[in-house]
Amino acid sequence: MTAPSEQKLVHCPTCGKPVLWSNQQRWRPFCSERCKLIDLGEWLDETHRIAGDTTASDGPDTDQQ
Numbered sequence: 001m002t003a004p005s006e007q008k009l010v011h012c013p014t015c016g017k018p019v020l021w022s023n024q025q026r027w028r029p030f031c032s033e034r035c036k037l038i039d040l041g042e043w044l045d046e047t048h049r050i051a052g053d054t055t056a057s058d059g060p061d062t063d064q065q
């Protein structure tokens, strides 16, 4: 008997990408660490800081002599 592939596909809750459910996929059911962080809300905080820094530099935070 040939064993059927036990590969199972799930969909990333964040972006909807098909993710192979295996032990090698450490971020399952997410497709990546990024999507997992997005779901946790941690990544959004990081983006907010980057976006704010690019929009206006009214803070002498990065300008250090």
Ligand SMILES: [Zn+2]
Pocket (backbone or CB within 6 Å): 012, 013, 014, 015, 016, 017, 030, 031, 032, 035
């Ligand atoms: Zn994803």
